[in-house]
Amino acid sequence: MAKATHWLEPHPHGLYVRPADLWIDPSRPVARAAVTHGHADHARSGHEAVFATPETLAIMALRYGIDAAASHNAAMSYGNGFERGGVRFSFHPAGHVLGSAQILMEHAGERIVVTGDYKRRADPTCTPFEVVPCDIFITEATFGLPVFRHPPTAEEIAKLLAAVRAEPDRAVLVGAYALGKAQRVIAELRRAGWDAPIFIHGALERMCALYAEHGVDLGELRLVSDADKAEMAGQIVLAPPSALNDRWSRRLPDPVTAMASGWMRVRQRARQRMVELPLVLSDHADWDELTATIAEVNPQESWITHGSEDGLLRWCELHQRKARALHLVGRDLEEEA
């Protein structure tokens, strides 16, 4: 058994780094938290001190009103870190959303990486995942089952554009999580040559502006609330998933309902949400990315959390890789995937 178990303790509400008296992504308020990224199941409000990338601190400032510049919080850009209680912490890109980081801890001759959420495929809105060599690799497993294989991004974007062109009298309404997915869909549409204004629900406005302030070009965005029904015909509209079947959508011209999520692989989920056009677009590693990443990092041990732990655990066993499942609570996978 690795010595790590003496200094890094998995608790249901987060990972506790005992010598540093610090929690990683705790699901309840603590004195000191290192936060991998801004999604609500990782970044909670109420911590006394937060260590995170500057982008994650900006996102937490936007969502929770924390003072990102306050002296008790510390911004760690990629490759940088700090030392506390004999543990060296550093932050490395995870490729999940703007500012998302893996956290490397070095202590007592051991290197442990906590991935937070991650993906391996290209994303124009964030820095790509970096392989960080380590002894213990603590990986997410949202899509830790072989059934989850995400198609190429360009194929899904092409499907969306084909739907818009096929229905010049209707709007195409895309449900996309407010942090990360919405901006990625917009940036991918721009990359595919869609240069018309994109209409957005008010709930996406501030996060899109934050991305733009951090250098992610989203082109011209217009608020649905400022638009006429007629001008949205033949156009793309983005809204949080919760708005898809809401009264709000009645202000759009006969919308085609789409949703961008890794869960759209599961037909029943698409049907539940009455989604006509499921787009399998995920900010999480799919099965092939998860297994390839474990093989590439090649740790002595993998700790698996945040999703289908058992599927990935089984794969590790079949491939003679030492692994264990951590059972952390409070994960909300549906919305951000």
Ligand SMILES: [Zn+2]
């Ligand atoms: Zn996330």
Ligand SMILES: [Zn+2]
């Ligand atoms: Zn997550």
